[in-house]
Amino acid sequence: MTTSPEKILEQYWGFTSFRTPQKEIITCVLENRDAIALLPTGGGKSICFQVPALVKEGVCIVISPLIALMQDQVENLKRRDIKAVTIPSGSSQDEIVTLFDKIKFGRVKFLYLSPERLQSSLIQQKLKELNVNLVAIDEAHCISEWGHDFRPSYRNINVLKEILPEVNFIALTATANKKVLADISNNLQLTNHITFKKSFYRENLAYQIFKIEDKLDRLLQIFTKTKVPAIIYVNSRKKTEEIANFLKANQFKSTFYHAGLTVVEKQTAFKDWMTEKKPIIVATNAFGMGIDKPNVGLVIHYNLPTSIENYVQETGRAGRNEKKSFGVLLYNEHDIFLHKKQTENSIPSILEVKEVHKKLYQHFRIANGELLEETFSFNFFEFCKKYNFPVLKTDVILKLLVNYGILELNNSFNKKSTLKVIGTHYTVLNFSRSNTAFKNFINVLLRTYGGLFEDEIKINEFFLAKKASITSTQVIKNLEILEAQNLVEYNQANGNISLNFLLPREDDKTINRFSKEIKQFLFLKKEKAINFINFVTDNTVCRSVQLLAYFDEKATSPCGICDVCIGNKKRDTKNLSSEILALLKEKEQLSSKEISRLLNTFEKDILIHLQTLLSEDKITINNQNKFQLKI
Known part of the structure; x- marks a missing residue:
């Protein structure tokens, strides 16, 4: 006898009823129809594929863009006593075969895969051998060039339609307009699907945007008045620590989180925040994916996000318990200037795309009309320096060339060096005293990177050089000497990446074939930045009305609780x-x-x-x- 979705929900999640439109989506999936689910952040997207997958026999394949997000979801399912796996990084062919045997015979219900993994012929072959009951594509807006987080690897997910022709698909996203939804449908070849949309309107969430010079003082005002769990988003790792320390100095219990922390530091920060030992967490946007804390009452953007989609996704982590909550954004004219400058510096022209493309072939001495089917070792920073190309724009151009099938790059593009101190505190200190030339360098090293004695930490030689007032070459030399003294383990990142040319050299002709699509992509990137600045600076129209219009929804009336609506109301007559x-x-x-x-x-x-x-x-x-x- 088949277990009902309601029984599954109660057994594993402890809820007795579904939210709108979860039940309708689950019914559609159980009828073996394809579905697209557009549910705002906190709308319970995961339940829409996890519940029907548990009702049906077999395993659900989940495509997800981030390793951290996959691991988080796998751990969440395991805590509910549901078998779920992902393929660990660096797994050998034999290990992958063993894992698939475990899935096949161990009643595993969920296999989480990245879209890049999906391109492996071994993985594709092994998927054919499984009893797959559903394919779920999380963060499906990544499929679309119109989406705010386009990933070329997502365009290849449709290979699953060929591998698993009888299996139905569900594509899930929290941020998409009509163009993005159409792109998802076309790319995944969904012919008989139903699209489910939940309104982006959050009646309990007050969007409040303040133009202010002294942001730190405003934080003190906010936390003096508001005693709820909070997230403060900032745009750099350094700021997370600085602002958390500032709040602590003013008697507000806070912690910080960013991608550069050790695993133990991340776990401690997360636990302190979840248990409300430290109810305020200051974080980069590395924090938040998969976070399930319903009583977050306040999300503050201390710096400007890059788009309306990111703003809505991050702010939407407040008020999931349906109680009144606040999304506060603080900005000034300098923030607007920096946002515009960064956008300008990261959006190349077609001429710049053509120039970088041509120089790549020249760099490897490839003649016109020639295609060398070999893998080249490519140092990105050396290339930029050789031709005097700006790093940010060149990075964007390389990604474009990959998107349009002109180049292929391996995944270690942003790989960083790692360091661990293996000597004792005493031996390191003793070496520092005996070698005065190293004293300042060792002090800077230990101050810059916490946890070096406990864990292997990612480091940046250029950043260290700046802090120690020496060259990066000297930093590398110092670390190699410390390693020779058995004080540290230093793994220097190979600055080279593997590059394959997929098309013969035709210079401008190649780019001209894709110029229309490239221009469209670059125009959209610029338009999203402009749309966000317009949203921030427009204090005449209700914030909710503006956001709903952006996502193709019409609001019938203003929200009454945003900064614009409050400003339009008669001022409080209370005489202070x-x-x-x-x-x-x-x-x-x-x-x-x-x-x-x-x-x-x-x-x-x-x-x-x-x-x-x-x-x-x-x-x-x-x-x-x-x-x-x-x-």
Whole structure:
């Protein structure tokens, strides 16, 4: 007797009913029809494929873009006593064969694969031998060049239609408009599918955007008033630590998270935040995928995200328990300038694409009309330096050339060097004392990278050189000497990547064949950046109305809780003047920031009352630029 979806939901997740439109999607999948599910962040996408896969006999293949996300989902399923696996990095052919035997005979229900893994002929052959009950494509917007996170490897997922012609597909995404949904459908060859869309409207989430110079002071104001679990997103690893330390110095329990931390450091930071030992976490966008914490009441963007899609996805991690929550974004004119500059520096022209493409063939001395079917060793940074190409734009151009099947690069493009201290604290300290030339370098090394004595840490020689005021060549030499002294284990990253040319050299002719699509992709990238800046700076239209329009939804009325709606309402008639006077009588002299913090009121509201009290000659400003009672 088949178990019902409701029984599966209660048995493994502890819920007695589905959210809209989860049940409809699950019914569609169980009827062996293809489906596209567009559910905003926190809408319960995973349940839409996990429940029907558990109802049916066989294994569900899940395509997912990030190793960390796959591992997170596998661990979540294992905690619910559901068998799930992924293929570990670096697995040999024999290990892969053994893993597939385990899947076949060990009643494994979920196999998580990256789209790159899927291109392996061994994996494709092994998939044919499995009893596959469903194919789920997570983050399906990556298929589309119109999507905000296009990945060329996602365009090849449709090979599964040939390998598993009888199996139905479900494509899931949290961010897609009509163009992206059409692209997903066409690429995956979904002919008889149903598209399910849940509105992006979040009635409990207040989008609030503030143009402000002193962001740190605003953080203090926010956390003085709001005592809920929070995420603060910043754009650099360094800032995560700096802002967490700033908050700690002001008695707010906080931690930080970024991709450069050790596994133990990440686990500790995550646990401290989840258990609310430290309810505030400051993080880069490496944090958040697969996070299931329903009572996050506040998401703050301290720096500007790159697109509306990223903003909605990250802000959507607040208020999953349906209680009122806040998405706060802080910005100033300098942020807008930097955002525009970064966009400009990362979007090449067709002429620049043609120039990089031509120089690649010249670099390897390939003649016109020639195609050498060999693998070349390619050093990206040396290439940029040789031809004076900007790194950011050249990186984008190489990805474009890969996207359009002109080149093939291996996956170790961003591989970093690693370091671990194997000597004791005493031997390292003793060496530092005996070799004064190394003293500063060792101090900088240990201060820059925490956990070197416990774990193998990824390091950046160029960054170390800058901090130690020496050349990167000297950094490498120093590390090699420390390794020779048995104080460290240093694995220097090979700056080379393997490159294959897939088309014969025809220079401009090659790019001209793809120029229309490339221009479209670059135009879209620029348009997304412009759309986001327009959204941030438009304080005349309700934030929810703007976001819904971007995702092809029409809002019937303003949300009433965003910064624009609140600003359009009549100002609070509460007179703070008497409270300000009483405070100045007690404290004698205070700045506007100090008054706003003590009264738990935003500074802009305080300034209106201060201006009135000054005009009424009840207060004055002293030579320290502070307010005090008029004597």
